Amino acid sequence: MSAPAFLNxxxxxxxxxxxxxxxxxxxxxxxxxERIKVRDDTLNAFVHLxxxxxxxxxxxxxxxxxxxxxxxxxxIPIAVKDNYLTAEMxxxxxxSANVDFPQHDSAAVAALRxxxxxxxxxxxxxxxxWGMETxxxxxxxxETRVPGGSSGGSGxxxxxxMCLAATGSDTGGSIRIPASLCGTVGFKPTxxxxxxxxxxxxxxxLDTAGPLTRCVDDAALLSDVMSGPDPDDLGSSTRPxxxxxxxxxxxxxxxxxxVCRNHFFDALQDDVAGSVESTxxxxxxxxxxxxxxxxxxxxxxxxxxxxxxxxxxxxxxxHALNTGxxxxxxxxxxxxxxxxxxVRATDYLHAERFRTRLAxxxxxxxxxxxxxxxxxxxxxxxTVGQREVTLAGQTESVLESAWRLTYxxxxxxxxxxxxxxxxxxxxxxxxxxMAGRPFDDARVVTFARIVENLxx
Numbered sequence: 001m002s003a004p005a006f007l008n009x010x011x012x013x014x015x016x017x018x019x020x021x022x023x024x025x026x027x028x029x030x031x032x033x034e035r036i037k038v039r040d041d042t043l044n045a046f047v048h049l050x051x052x053x054x055x056x057x058x059x060x061x062x063x064x065x066x067x068x069x070x071x072x073x074x075x076i077p078i079a080v081k082d083n084y085l086t087a088e089m090x091x092x093x094x095x096s097a098n099v100d101f102p103q104h105d106s107a108a109v110a111a112l113r114x115x116x117x118x119x120x121x122x123x124x125x126x127x128x129x130w131g132m133e134t135x136x137x138x139x140x141x142x143e144t145r146v147p148g149g150s151s152g153g154s155g156x157x158x159x160x161x162m163c164l165a166a167t168g169s170d171t172g173g174s175i176r177i178p179a180s181l182c183g184t185v186g187f188k189p190t191x192x193x194x195x196x197x198x199x200x201x202x203x204x205x206l207d208t209a210g211p212l213t214r215c216v217d218d219a220a221l222l223s224d225v226m227s228g229p230d231p232d233d234l235g236s237s238t239r240p241x242x243x244x245x246x247x248x249x250x251x252x253x254x255x256x257x258x259v260c261r262n263h264f265f266d267a268l269q270d271d272v273a274g275s276v277e278s279t280x281x282x283x284x285x286x287x288x289x290x291x292x293x294x295x296x297x298x299x300x301x302x303x304x305x306x307x308x309x310x311x312x313x314x315x316x317x318x319h320a321l322n323t324g325x326x327x328x329x330x331x332x333x334x335x336x337x338x339x340x341x342x343v344r345a346t347d348y349l350h351a352e353r354f355r356t357r358l359a360x361x362x363x364x365x366x367x368x369x370x371x372x373x374x375x376x377x378x379x380x381x382x383t384v385g386q387r388e389v390t391l392a393g394q395t396e397s398v399l400e401s402a403w404r405l406t407y408x409x410x411x412x413x414x415x416x417x418x419x420x421x422x423x424x425x426x427x428x429x430x431x432x433x434m435a436g437r438p439f440d441d442a443r444v445v446t447f448a449r450i451v452e453n454l455x456x
Contacts, residue, residue, distance in 0.1 A: 006028060010215050018064050025118070043138050045124055074117075079119075084199050177403065179418050181431075189441050192235050193415075205308065244442040263408075278422070358408075370436065375432065
């Protein structure tokens with residue numbers, strides 16, 4: 001199915017076209033719905049479509065004709081991950097267990113509505129935001145492969161042109177992993193920038209809400225719309241949100257670019273390594289100063305985040321554990337939730353102490369570094385049912401491989417963004433990841449625009 005021209009435009013250009021009368025919200029929505037009709041029987045990206053979407057598009061079109069002041073997302077069809085509560089659609093958080101979630105808007109969804117967005121539907125996710133595959137969703141670039149997780153439905157829906165943007169949640173990489181595998185932009189803002197009120201929790205001190213989009217500008221726009229302090233989220237930052245969309249462009253030579261050679265460049269698929277190194281060379285040629293460094297302590301990071309995540313998830317699911325209803329979870333999620341019961345208090349405290357020490361080490365390293373760059377994923381999308389990958393002669397589980405390069409930025413709460421930087425020999429997307437200092441989201445996004453222009 002060929003893509004309409006507007007699918008290549010940033011959201012701001014589409015809303016400008018609405019105002020000029022060159023395009024209508026109804027036309028855009030119907031295009032997305034038709035693509036859902038054609039492709040979602042095999043991609044399985046959506047679990048629920050919004051029956052009110054057409055009515056909302058008609059209202060949006062009428063508002064344009066009447067000259068009503070329009071929000072920045074006016075008439076834009078956006079898909080919502082199924083752990084974001086919504087007023088007119090049910091939420092399941094990816095589970096078939098008998099869990100009754102409230103039917104009201106999360107803070108982020110309310111912000112999207114206030115900006116004029118049309119909620120087209122709820123996207124499939126790996127159960128309770130665990131997992132890296134999102135069964136039975138499929139990758140639009142190759143339907144024999146996974147779209148990643150846990151926001152896999154959002155990544156697949158966006159990459160297939162079934163919406164113009166989508167929301168995700170990111171605890172160890174769950175926005176950036178599907179974005180990388182599906183060939184979209186995925187942005188995890190600084191921890192606490194976007195309220196998680198009304199988003200089904202996974203890990204209180206790690207969960208971060210954010211967007212998946214078709215370009216960096218759209219990621220900045222959605223992040224601006226959703227960001228801001230919220231007293232209903234105790235992890236919400238009290239800092240006033242600073243705009244990152246429309247910030248002044250900067251040249252590559254104004255950036256010191258960090259390349260952490262240990263951990264982030266260990267055991268990569270050959271095509272991934274090649275594309276990422278080529279992108280770093282492009283940055284150097286454009287004038288960026290490349291600074292290579294190492295963080296030896298990163299070798300212990302996986303154990304720390306796993307202890308925190310397991311314990312947090314089990315705490316949330318305590319009732320299911322106590323009543324035995326955890327047996328209604330899928331096998332992989334049940335195992336992980338039960339494993340959290342075996343994380344000792346001393347394990348958890350050691351993990352949090354390590355986290356603090358690692359944050360200080362990175363802060364010292366990043367004093368003279370504006371962004372840290374590298375691959376988002378060590379591999380491209382693997383086939384459905386595949387359980388292991390072999391990289392640099394070593395075999396590891398796809399779970400371990402999938403979040404190996406994304407989880408450090410969750411552990412540290414730092415802003416991180418991924419965008420496509422090439423394709424492997426099978427035509428599958430490769431992601432390039434950039435991360436920055438806390439609350440320096442605008443600078444990270446500004447740099448991401450430079451990378452986007454270089455690789456496109």
